Amino acid sequence: MKPAILLRVASVLTLIFCAGHTYGALGASLRDPEQAAVFMAMQAFPFEIMGARRTHWDFYRGFSLLFSVSLLLLAVLLWQLAALAKRDPAGARPFVGSLLLAYLGFTILCGVYFFMAPAVFSAAVAVCLALAFNSARTG
Numbered sequence: 001m002k003p004a005i006l007l008r009v010a011s012v013l014t015l016i017f018c019a020g021h022t023y024g025a026l027g028a029s030l031r032d033p034e035q036a037a038v039f040m041a042m043q044a045f046p047f048e049i050m051g052a053r054r055t056h057w058d059f060y061r062g063f064s065l066l067f068s069v070s071l072l073l074l075a076v077l078l079w080q081l082a083a084l085a086k087r088d089p090a091g092a093r094p095f096v097g098s099l100l101l102a103y104l105g106f107t108i109l110c111g112v113y114f115f116m117a118p119a120v121f122s123a124a125v126a127v128c129l130a131l132a133f134n135s136a137r138t139g
Contacts, residue, residue: 003085003092006132010099010125011078017121018071025064074099089136096136100129 042057078099085092103126110119 001131001135003089003096003132003136004082006128006135007078007082007085007092007096010128010132011075011082013121013125013128014071014075014078017118017125018068018075020117020121021064021071022068025061025068085132085136093133093136096129096133100126100133103129 039057042060043055046053046055081092081095081099085096103122106122107119107126110122
């Protein structure tokens, strides 16, 4: 399969991952009292850090949104990289390789620290990138 098509598939998968992550971070309701207690505790104790007063909840929510923005950026970059791969597959190859390494890292981290859905999406994107990397060599 052509690298550009594989990169577009990777882009769409990343966009779906972004939507699911953002929905889970912002829209999902609490399921049980224990989870609610943890979230309330995260919000209850502000502390000073670098001149700002923050809670663990601020960091939890902020990093979650930061990751959503990063996933959106990756989806856009993968789409743009597909256009480059159409014109110059060999020239796109180093970028594809770098993204492949990052998505392998995402897959491992999601598998170790989170749950199946983000690990599967990350792995699927990594497979697309590995195939694109290989097919870009042959043109």
